[in-house]
Amino acid sequence: MTKKTLAFASGSDHKTKEMQMLLSPFGYEIVTPKILGIPFSPEETESTFVGNSFIKSKELFRLTGFPSFADDSGISVDALGGEPGVLSARFGGPGLSDKDRALYLLNKLGTNHNRKAHYSCVVSFVDANHQVSFEGKVEGLIASDYDELGKFGFGYDPIFYYPEFGKRFSEVPEGEKNKVSHRKKAMELFLEWFQTIQ
Structure with missing residues (x-):
């Protein structure tokens, strides 16, 4: 069977490998801008995860002609009015780790008693006949301090406490976290739909 090509708007080798594993059973080979050798850095100007995800998937489809998908994700804190949200990767300004x-x-949350937060991920897909998106969320709490000891995760995981595990995401091995993650939930919805158009 000839492999079909699906373009993924990501520069992350780790994410690309994960997506290849998920889509391989459908006979798809994943390519990325990096693999194709094309410059790709669309400006994410939307105020929602859906909007920013579509900026990436639409632009990649325009550039390559391949059915394209993208994800956009971040963390939203209730007491901060949903911040950082779409600005999660840029929160606090440029140059921060x-x-x-x-x-x-x-620091911004301070001693606020409302620690509720959630991670969101939106996966969007664009081809000649479709423009669809799927969202996954995982609810948790913002811890009172930063986990210096956790070996896992990245981003806000050291301060994101997941009640069902009784741990922060930074304390949970990737395989375990991926069973409940926002990205996994969004991808499951996408794959469920994707099977219907094969």
Whole structure:
């Protein structure tokens, strides 16, 4: 069977490998801008995860002609009015590390008793006949401090406490976290739909 090509709007080798594993059973080979050798850095100007995800998937489809998908994700904190949201990767300004951003969030939240937060991920897909998106969420709480000891995760995981595990995401091996993650939930919805158009 000839492999069909699906373009993924990501620069992350780790994410690309994960997507290849998920889509391989459908006979798809994943290509990325990096693999194709094309410059790709569309400006994410929308105020929603859906909007920013579509900016990436639409632009990649325009550039390659391949059916294209993208994801956009971040963390939203109730007491901060949903911040950082779509600005999760840029929260606190340019040049900050993941740890700096997490500490900035903790500082901004202060001693507020409302620690509710959720991670969101939107996967969008664009081809000649479709423009669809799927969202996954995982609910949790913002811890009172930064986990210096956790070996896993990235981004805001050291301050994101997941009640069902009784741990922060930074304390949970990737395989375990991926069973409940926002990205996994969004991808499951996407794959469920994707099977219907094969």
